[in-house]
Amino acid sequence: MTGVTQRRNGIRGAVAVAGIGETTYYKHGHAAESEYVLALKAILRAAEDAGIDPRDIDGFASYSNDRNDPSRIAAALGIRELRLANMHWGGGGGGVAAAIANGAAAIVAGFAECVVVFRALAQGQFRRFGEALPDRAVTGDAAYLSPYGVLSPAQKYAMRATRFMHDYGIGNDALRAIAMASYNHAQRNPRAIRYGRPLDRQTYDESRWIVEPVNRLYDCCQENDGAAALILVSAERAKDLPKKPAYILAAAQGSEYRSAAPALNSALMPTASFSTVAPRLYEAAGLTPADIDVVQSYENFTTGVLMAIVEHGFCSPGEADEFFTLENLSAPSGRMPLNTSGGNLAEGYVHGLGLQLEAVRQIRGDSSNQVPNAKLALTIGGPMVSPVSSLIMGSEETLL
């Protein structure tokens, strides 16, 4: 970073993840409990993991319009005083790293001392994301898309990816490597919905198209019921708690110029929306892609991972075919171990919060696909939406 003035970064090392928790991940519609109960259980498990009394939680941060109201949860848990109830705008997983960043910023600002970041989904109780509403009439943005059969996220985002892969001559083998890395990692993760259900090359290649030419079945995230949560406290407090702290080193959120222009008219159409966020993240962290030991990158679709990783500087678009191989993406010894829990594709889909928990496990050293001596973990949320977010966590030695 010689010659570059490092951006002011007030959260660096000031806040740590002290606890993580999740419920069982279920196939969509299969949870026996309501979304709200799933949220409560994930929060309690995160508090237990952190070694704190759940009544000491004083802040909540979430994203994607989570339906579970912090005030109700605070009353239900007997929380002594609610000091922060923060919702990050935007849909999908674009806000997953931002919600953690917002919670961390609130702790640094003194608004709260113990913030839980959570997300709960029960798509059986509510609706699936991948199915169109049975509306007869549509207005606004949808009027320019839905009548032509562009209804689902897969159909909206394939336009970006098709153009990106065309521009750089990237083949679908790169997408297969991303899918297979997640499935391979899930085979060693008993929490994963796809545990015991490996994916081989032939099964991928013969799977049906969801949206040709970029999304086969295995390129698309699952839709699940479940909840996940993590507990943020100050670095000083984290040192006195039982689990090894995962420190927040830097975070960035947002999107580039007119990223969300209506009717899919993004100024930079063939991107995952990180062209400004990723450089800002590295600048704030004082790090480069070469420093990162392990990456957890939100998979709505493998195409989003492909573009997000390129935009985070791990390879140029022209190098993508060579870079995105199963070997390179696999723990423990790949060049860039990716989605080591199985991620949204194979572990469970709770809008990417599971991937943040996995980054914490890597820093702690207790992932089921541990990257030896992992000190720096990058997490990426919400490719192709706006706003997106990404974040870097580190172990204590990275604070020096």
Add this chain to the structure above:
Amino acid sequence: MSGAFYLPEGMPAPEPAADGLDAAFWKGTRNGELRVQRCGQCGTWQWGPEWLCHQCQSFDMRWEKVEGRGIIYSWERPWHPVHPVLREFGPYLVVMVELPHAGGVRMIGNLLGPVGQEVEIGAEVEAVFEPHDEAPVPYTLVQWQHVS
């Protein structure tokens, strides 16, 4: 009317926004005109519609008739049906069409012709208006076909 439309009847029908933002666009397609927003102050083209110009922040947005021609910017062939009326229908083709003569704005439509046809980014296409006269609120979609 079945057979006159690219996608089956029962797909979501577009209606002008209640606040009037894009009434002129849908009125135009009823008359076989493709209209794009353009700033009355600085001439910037804009799509989709907004209340003000993203370049100069003027609220003087006008609707200009443009030639229904463009080039394919991106495309897709959805197979998995996500709407009930598509369940027995099979795959279909969607194109994103760039209009170089209107500031490079991009519009979404279906590509008429065989669903299995090869689609090339950069190919020239022309607009084909698809009226839905029997709909409760009649409307006209803008579809695309290769320039012969």
